[in-house]
Amino acid sequence: MPLSRRPTSDPYAVLGVTPEASPAEIKAAYRSLVKRHHPDAGGDPQRILALNAAWEVLRDQVRGGLPPATTNPPAPGPARADRRRSTSGDRLLSEWLDQVYAPIERLLGQVIDPFPAQLRALADDPYDDRLMDVFCAFLAQSQKRLDKVESLYRSKVCPASAHGFGLSLYHCLGQVQDALAELERYTMGYVDGYLHDGREMLREAGLRLLRLQEERRRLEI
DSSP, X not given: OOOOSSOSSOHHHHHTOOTTOOHHHHHHHHHHHHHHHOGGGTOOHHHHHHHHHHHHHHHHHHHXXXXXXXXXXXXXXXXXXXXXXXXXXXXXXXXXXIIIIHHHHHHHHHHHTTHHHHHHHHHTOTTOHHHHHHHHHHHHHHHHHHHHHHHHXXXXXXXXXXXXXXXXXXXXXXXXXXXXXXXXXXXXHOOHHHHHHHHHHHHHHHHHXXXXXXXXXXHTO
């Protein structure tokens, strides 16, 4: 039977803060208590459950909600009896690749490529606040880049002639967004499952991005 995610007492009291505490104070209190009571450090699992339940109630106040993954995949274009691309279609595709896809590819690479080195640095001691702060800064910067990616993706409709390509790009964005959400959860509770899932999602997104790069070259021929 799944455990209830709602705490049985005041979540502020569970985290040892007042309702007037700032988001930064709430986040710091949660991280500190989780680190102290984590089972890997000999802590009480029931205490961790209480802390996590309190955090579930308060995290929207702290984080303001993660930006949602892109929700609207590119609409399929109408069937065409004549499959030859017109000069106008070639121009639209070229503009979309240059103005939308190219900067998106660059921004996604700036999130995916540095991640292994960031993870290796954190692995030296995940409970070291300095190392964790560096890792959190990387995630925050990555989220800013992904916000730009989503804005670019919505800025211009993907040409119908590249519908499959645009759909694959949409799925890549979703994988990276979901990965950042899982990694953010790991930094708050040191739950290894979140770290594993986030790492695998980024790995899959990296492979998809490589396939997109190959497909782009074919589209431009």
